[in-house]
Amino acid sequence: MNQETAMELRLAAPADAAALADLGARSFVEKFGYLYRPEDLSAFLAGSHGEVVVAGQIADPGMRIMLAVDGTRLLGFCKMVMACGWPEHARGSKVVELKQLYTDPDATGQGIGARLMHWAMDEARDFGADEVQLSVWSENFGAHKFYARQGFEKVADIHFMVGEQRDEEFLYARLLLG
Template identity: 50%
Template sequence: MTLRLATQQDAAAIADLGRRAFIAKFGHLYSAANLAMFLDDAHSPAKVLKELADPAMKVAVMEDDGRIASFCKIVKSSGLPAHTPALRPMELKQLYTDPDQIGRGHGARLMDWALAEARRWGADEMQLSVYADNPDAQRFYRRYGMDKVADITFTVGDHVDPEFLFAGAL
Protein backbone atom coordinates (compact mmCIF):
# COMPACT_ATOMS: atom_id res chain seq x y z
CA MET A 1 0.00 0.00 0.00
CA THR A 2 1.23 3.44 -0.91
CA LEU A 3 0.05 6.71 0.66
CA ARG A 4 0.47 9.78 -1.55
CA LEU A 5 -1.12 13.13 -2.32
CA ALA A 6 -3.83 12.94 -4.96
CA THR A 7 -3.35 14.50 -8.38
CA GLN A 8 -5.85 15.74 -10.94
CA GLN A 9 -5.45 12.41 -12.75
CA ASP A 10 -7.03 10.76 -9.69
CA ALA A 11 -10.27 12.77 -9.81
CA ALA A 12 -12.42 10.18 -11.59
CA ALA A 13 -11.19 7.33 -9.38
CA ILE A 14 -11.75 9.35 -6.19
CA ALA A 15 -15.25 10.35 -7.32
CA ASP A 16 -16.08 6.74 -8.18
CA LEU A 17 -14.78 5.44 -4.86
CA GLY A 18 -16.65 8.18 -2.96
CA ARG A 19 -19.89 7.21 -4.68
CA ARG A 20 -19.45 3.48 -4.08
CA ALA A 21 -18.45 3.89 -0.43
CA PHE A 22 -21.29 6.31 0.32
CA ILE A 23 -23.87 4.05 -1.33
CA ALA A 24 -22.57 0.96 0.48
CA LYS A 25 -22.77 2.60 3.92
CA PHE A 26 -25.64 5.08 3.60
CA GLY A 27 -27.50 4.49 0.33
CA HIS A 28 -30.38 2.70 2.05
CA LEU A 29 -31.25 5.86 4.01
CA TYR A 30 -32.31 7.97 1.03
CA SER A 31 -34.81 8.08 -1.79
CA ALA A 32 -33.37 7.42 -5.23
CA ALA A 33 -33.84 11.08 -6.18
CA ASN A 34 -32.14 12.45 -3.06
CA LEU A 35 -29.26 9.99 -3.37
CA ALA A 36 -28.70 10.73 -7.08
CA MET A 37 -28.74 14.49 -6.49
CA PHE A 38 -26.28 14.22 -3.60
CA LEU A 39 -23.89 11.91 -5.43
CA ASP A 40 -23.89 14.12 -8.52
CA ASP A 41 -23.04 17.12 -6.35
CA ALA A 42 -20.67 15.66 -3.75
CA HIS A 43 -18.96 12.85 -5.63
CA SER A 44 -18.46 13.96 -9.20
CA PRO A 45 -15.14 14.17 -11.04
CA ALA A 46 -15.74 17.93 -11.51
CA LYS A 47 -16.19 18.42 -7.76
CA VAL A 48 -13.05 16.43 -6.98
CA LEU A 49 -11.05 18.43 -9.54
CA LYS A 50 -12.22 21.66 -7.88
CA GLU A 51 -11.18 20.31 -4.47
CA LEU A 52 -7.78 19.23 -5.75
CA ALA A 53 -7.20 22.77 -7.06
CA ASP A 54 -8.12 24.36 -3.72
CA PRO A 55 -4.93 25.41 -1.87
CA ALA A 56 -6.79 25.17 1.47
CA MET A 57 -7.58 21.48 0.92
CA LYS A 58 -5.34 18.44 0.79
CA VAL A 59 -6.37 15.03 -0.49
CA ALA A 60 -4.37 11.88 0.15
CA VAL A 61 -4.97 8.47 -1.36
CA MET A 62 -3.98 4.94 -0.49
CA GLU A 63 -3.08 2.82 -3.49
CA ASP A 64 -3.18 -0.95 -3.52
CA ASP A 65 -1.63 -2.49 -6.64
CA GLY A 66 -1.94 0.84 -8.49
CA ARG A 67 -5.64 1.22 -7.66
CA ILE A 68 -7.01 3.87 -5.27
CA ALA A 69 -8.45 1.96 -2.33
CA SER A 70 -9.00 4.85 0.14
CA PHE A 71 -8.85 8.61 0.31
CA CYS A 72 -8.92 11.38 2.88
CA LYS A 73 -9.85 15.04 2.35
CA ILE A 74 -8.86 17.70 4.88
CA VAL A 75 -9.47 21.45 4.92
CA LYS A 76 -7.28 24.02 6.61
CA SER A 77 -10.23 25.88 8.19
CA SER A 78 -13.28 24.04 9.47
CA GLY A 79 -16.60 24.92 7.89
CA LEU A 80 -18.53 23.13 10.63
CA PRO A 81 -20.64 25.07 13.17
CA ALA A 82 -18.59 26.63 15.97
CA HIS A 83 -19.16 24.66 19.18
CA THR A 84 -15.70 24.71 20.74
CA PRO A 85 -13.23 27.40 21.83
CA ALA A 86 -10.71 26.36 19.13
CA LEU A 87 -9.01 29.27 17.41
CA ARG A 88 -7.63 27.38 14.39
CA PRO A 89 -9.83 24.29 13.85
CA MET A 90 -9.27 22.25 10.73
CA GLU A 91 -11.80 19.84 9.23
CA LEU A 92 -11.56 16.25 8.16
CA LYS A 93 -14.07 16.32 5.28
CA GLN A 94 -14.06 12.69 4.17
CA LEU A 95 -12.20 9.49 4.93
CA TYR A 96 -13.51 6.75 2.64
CA THR A 97 -12.32 3.23 1.96
CA ASP A 98 -13.41 0.84 -0.76
CA PRO A 99 -16.03 -1.39 0.90
CA ASP A 100 -13.97 -4.46 -0.09
CA GLN A 101 -10.82 -3.03 1.55
CA ILE A 102 -12.17 -2.09 5.01
CA GLY A 103 -10.16 -3.49 7.90
CA ARG A 104 -6.78 -3.40 6.18
CA GLY A 105 -5.36 -0.38 8.01
CA HIS A 106 -6.03 2.25 5.35
CA GLY A 107 -8.11 4.42 7.68
CA ALA A 108 -5.44 4.41 10.36
CA ARG A 109 -2.70 5.44 7.95
CA LEU A 110 -4.85 8.21 6.47
CA MET A 111 -5.87 9.43 9.92
CA ASP A 112 -2.21 9.58 10.99
CA TRP A 113 -1.49 11.59 7.82
CA ALA A 114 -4.42 13.96 8.48
CA LEU A 115 -3.32 14.62 12.06
CA ALA A 116 0.28 15.25 10.98
CA GLU A 117 -0.89 17.69 8.26
CA ALA A 118 -3.16 19.49 10.73
CA ARG A 119 -0.24 19.98 13.10
CA ARG A 120 1.94 21.28 10.23
CA TRP A 121 -0.82 23.78 9.45
CA GLY A 122 -0.77 24.95 13.05
CA ALA A 123 -4.35 23.83 13.69
CA ASP A 124 -5.33 23.57 17.33
CA GLU A 125 -8.24 21.17 16.78
CA MET A 126 -9.48 18.59 14.28
CA GLN A 127 -13.21 18.60 13.62
CA LEU A 128 -15.45 16.25 11.65
CA SER A 129 -19.05 15.30 11.19
CA VAL A 130 -20.10 11.69 11.80
CA TYR A 131 -23.50 10.07 11.31
CA ALA A 132 -25.27 9.59 14.66
CA ASP A 133 -26.04 5.94 13.85
CA ASN A 134 -22.51 4.99 12.80
CA PRO A 135 -20.94 3.57 15.98
CA ASP A 136 -18.01 2.00 14.09
CA ALA A 137 -16.88 5.39 12.77
CA GLN A 138 -17.41 7.00 16.15
CA ARG A 139 -15.28 4.30 17.82
CA PHE A 140 -12.56 4.82 15.17
CA TYR A 141 -12.38 8.59 15.72
CA ARG A 142 -12.41 8.21 19.50
CA ARG A 143 -9.20 6.17 19.19
CA TYR A 144 -7.63 9.39 17.90
CA GLY A 145 -8.84 11.61 20.73
CA MET A 146 -11.97 12.88 19.02
CA ASP A 147 -15.32 12.94 20.78
CA LYS A 148 -18.81 14.35 20.37
CA VAL A 149 -19.10 18.05 21.16
CA ALA A 150 -22.48 18.84 19.56
CA ASP A 151 -25.49 17.53 17.71
CA ILE A 152 -25.64 18.81 14.14
CA THR A 153 -27.37 17.74 10.92
CA PHE A 154 -26.41 16.61 7.42
CA THR A 155 -28.78 17.17 4.51
CA VAL A 156 -29.16 14.90 1.49
CA GLY A 157 -31.78 16.40 -0.79
CA ASP A 158 -34.83 16.97 1.41
CA HIS A 159 -33.70 14.37 3.96
CA VAL A 160 -32.02 15.59 7.16
CA ASP A 161 -29.79 13.18 9.09
CA PRO A 162 -28.76 13.47 12.73
CA GLU A 163 -25.00 13.94 12.92
CA PHE A 164 -22.48 14.47 15.67
CA LEU A 165 -19.78 17.09 15.54
CA PHE A 166 -16.62 15.35 16.78
CA ALA A 167 -13.58 17.36 17.78
CA GLY A 168 -10.20 16.71 19.33
CA ALA A 169 -7.41 19.03 20.42
CA LEU A 170 -4.10 18.81 18.56
Protein backbone atom coordinates (compact mmCIF):
# COMPACT_ATOMS: atom_id res chain seq x y z
CA MET A 1 0.00 0.00 0.00
CA ASN A 2 1.51 3.34 -0.94
CA GLN A 3 1.60 6.42 1.28
CA GLU A 4 -1.11 8.28 -0.64
CA THR A 5 -3.51 5.35 -0.42
CA ALA A 6 -2.99 4.96 3.34
CA MET A 7 -3.36 8.67 4.08
CA GLU A 8 -6.54 9.78 5.78
CA LEU A 9 -7.80 13.23 6.68
CA ARG A 10 -9.32 13.94 10.07
CA LEU A 11 -10.03 16.97 12.22
CA ALA A 12 -7.52 17.85 14.92
CA ALA A 13 -8.46 16.92 18.48
CA PRO A 14 -6.99 18.21 21.77
CA ALA A 15 -4.77 15.12 22.02
CA ASP A 16 -3.08 16.17 18.74
CA ALA A 17 -1.64 19.44 20.09
CA ALA A 18 1.87 18.14 20.86
CA ALA A 19 2.31 16.34 17.52
CA LEU A 20 0.87 19.30 15.60
CA ALA A 21 3.16 21.77 17.42
CA ASP A 22 6.17 19.54 16.76
CA LEU A 23 5.43 19.12 13.04
CA GLY A 24 4.77 22.84 12.60
CA ALA A 25 8.05 23.79 14.26
CA ARG A 26 10.09 21.11 12.46
CA SER A 27 8.65 22.02 9.08
CA PHE A 28 9.23 25.75 9.57
CA VAL A 29 12.81 25.27 10.78
CA GLU A 30 13.63 22.84 7.95
CA LYS A 31 12.37 25.24 5.29
CA PHE A 32 13.13 28.67 6.76
CA GLY A 33 15.22 28.34 9.92
CA TYR A 34 18.44 29.45 8.23
CA LEU A 35 16.92 32.87 7.52
CA TYR A 36 16.65 34.02 11.13
CA ARG A 37 18.72 34.94 14.15
CA PRO A 38 18.28 32.24 16.83
CA GLU A 39 16.42 34.58 19.20
CA ASP A 40 13.97 35.65 16.47
CA LEU A 41 13.37 32.05 15.41
CA SER A 42 12.88 30.87 18.99
CA ALA A 43 10.36 33.62 19.77
CA PHE A 44 8.46 32.95 16.56
CA LEU A 45 8.28 29.20 17.15
CA ALA A 46 7.03 29.69 20.70
CA GLY A 47 4.34 32.12 19.54
CA SER A 48 3.23 30.21 16.44
CA HIS A 49 4.03 26.55 17.08
CA GLY A 50 4.10 26.19 20.85
CA GLU A 51 1.97 23.36 22.22
CA VAL A 52 -0.18 25.71 24.34
CA VAL A 53 -0.75 27.97 21.31
CA VAL A 54 -1.72 25.01 19.12
CA ALA A 55 -4.04 23.62 21.82
CA GLY A 56 -5.79 27.01 21.87
CA GLN A 57 -6.13 26.94 18.09
CA ILE A 58 -7.67 23.46 18.19
CA ALA A 59 -10.22 24.69 20.74
CA ASP A 60 -10.96 27.94 18.85
CA PRO A 61 -14.38 27.79 17.14
CA GLY A 62 -13.12 30.36 14.60
CA MET A 63 -10.45 27.98 13.36
CA ARG A 64 -10.54 24.64 11.54
CA ILE A 65 -7.55 22.30 11.57
CA MET A 66 -7.39 19.24 9.34
CA LEU A 67 -4.72 16.60 9.73
CA ALA A 68 -3.31 14.22 7.13
CA VAL A 69 -2.36 11.00 8.91
CA ASP A 70 -1.07 7.57 8.04
CA GLY A 71 -2.06 5.42 10.99
CA THR A 72 -0.61 7.30 13.94
CA ARG A 73 1.92 9.29 11.89
CA LEU A 74 1.10 12.95 11.24
CA LEU A 75 2.00 13.72 7.61
CA GLY A 76 0.68 17.25 7.33
CA PHE A 77 -1.93 19.75 8.40
CA CYS A 78 -3.95 22.71 7.24
CA LYS A 79 -5.22 25.53 9.45
CA MET A 80 -8.09 27.71 8.32
CA VAL A 81 -9.11 30.93 10.09
CA MET A 82 -12.76 31.58 9.39
CA ALA A 83 -12.18 35.34 9.12
CA CYS A 84 -10.41 37.70 6.76
CA GLY A 85 -6.70 38.17 7.42
CA TRP A 86 -6.22 41.16 5.08
CA PRO A 87 -9.49 43.08 4.76
CA GLU A 88 -7.77 45.90 2.88
CA HIS A 89 -7.11 43.45 0.03
CA ALA A 90 -10.39 41.51 0.13
CA ARG A 91 -12.29 41.16 -3.11
CA GLY A 92 -15.02 38.93 -1.74
CA SER A 93 -17.71 39.75 0.78
CA LYS A 94 -17.00 36.79 3.11
CA VAL A 95 -13.27 36.05 3.13
CA VAL A 96 -11.36 33.41 5.09
CA GLU A 97 -7.65 32.81 5.57
CA LEU A 98 -5.68 29.67 4.92
CA LYS A 99 -3.26 30.17 7.82
CA GLN A 100 -0.85 27.26 7.40
CA LEU A 101 -0.53 24.28 5.10
CA TYR A 102 2.48 22.22 6.18
CA THR A 103 3.71 18.74 5.34
CA ASP A 104 6.31 16.64 7.07
CA PRO A 105 9.63 17.41 5.34
CA ASP A 106 10.09 13.65 4.82
CA ALA A 107 6.70 13.29 3.15
CA THR A 108 6.55 16.06 0.55
CA GLY A 109 5.60 15.21 -3.01
CA GLN A 110 3.03 12.59 -2.01
CA GLY A 111 -0.15 14.56 -2.70
CA ILE A 112 -0.64 15.61 0.93
CA GLY A 113 -0.77 19.34 0.18
CA ALA A 114 -3.25 18.87 -2.67
CA ARG A 115 -5.56 16.75 -0.48
CA LEU A 116 -5.43 19.30 2.32
CA MET A 117 -6.03 22.15 -0.13
CA HIS A 118 -9.08 20.36 -1.53
CA TRP A 119 -10.44 20.05 2.02
CA ALA A 120 -9.70 23.74 2.69
CA MET A 121 -11.62 24.90 -0.39
CA ASP A 122 -14.58 22.68 0.51
CA GLU A 123 -14.48 23.96 4.10
CA ALA A 124 -14.43 27.57 2.90
CA ARG A 125 -17.39 26.98 0.57
CA ASP A 126 -19.35 25.16 3.30
CA PHE A 127 -18.73 28.18 5.54
CA GLY A 128 -20.17 30.44 2.84
CA ALA A 129 -16.88 32.13 1.97
CA ASP A 130 -16.41 33.58 -1.48
CA GLU A 131 -12.64 34.16 -1.22
CA VAL A 132 -9.65 32.49 0.44
CA GLN A 133 -6.49 34.45 1.23
CA LEU A 134 -3.04 33.21 2.23
CA SER A 135 0.42 34.67 2.60
CA VAL A 136 3.62 33.13 1.31
CA TRP A 137 7.25 34.20 1.54
CA SER A 138 8.30 36.04 -1.60
CA GLU A 139 11.16 33.61 -2.27
CA ASN A 140 9.26 30.36 -1.61
CA PHE A 141 9.05 29.56 -5.31
CA GLY A 142 7.80 26.01 -4.86
CA ALA A 143 4.84 27.30 -2.84
CA HIS A 144 4.12 29.95 -5.49
CA LYS A 145 3.84 27.20 -8.12
CA PHE A 146 1.71 25.00 -5.85
CA TYR A 147 -0.75 27.80 -5.05
CA ALA A 148 -0.98 28.83 -8.71
CA ARG A 149 -1.86 25.22 -9.60
CA GLN A 150 -4.57 25.41 -6.94
CA GLY A 151 -6.17 28.48 -8.56
CA PHE A 152 -4.62 31.20 -6.38
CA GLU A 153 -3.17 34.42 -7.75
CA LYS A 154 -0.94 37.07 -6.22
CA VAL A 155 -3.00 40.08 -5.19
CA ALA A 156 -0.61 42.17 -3.04
CA ASP A 157 2.84 42.60 -1.58
CA ILE A 158 2.72 42.33 2.22
CA HIS A 159 5.18 41.58 5.02
CA PHE A 160 5.49 39.11 7.87
CA MET A 161 7.50 39.59 11.04
CA VAL A 162 9.64 36.87 12.56
CA GLY A 163 10.97 38.49 15.70
CA GLU A 164 12.62 41.68 14.54
CA GLN A 165 13.08 40.50 10.97
CA ARG A 166 10.66 41.68 8.33
CA ASP A 167 10.02 39.16 5.56
CA GLU A 168 8.66 40.28 2.23
CA GLU A 169 5.61 38.18 1.46
CA PHE A 170 3.01 37.86 -1.24
CA LEU A 171 -0.69 37.76 -0.52
CA TYR A 172 -2.36 35.15 -2.69
CA ALA A 173 -6.12 34.80 -3.02
CA ARG A 174 -8.65 32.62 -4.76
CA LEU A 175 -12.22 33.61 -5.48
CA LEU A 176 -14.71 30.81 -4.92
CA LEU A 177 -17.58 30.38 -7.30
CA GLY A 178 -20.82 28.70 -6.33
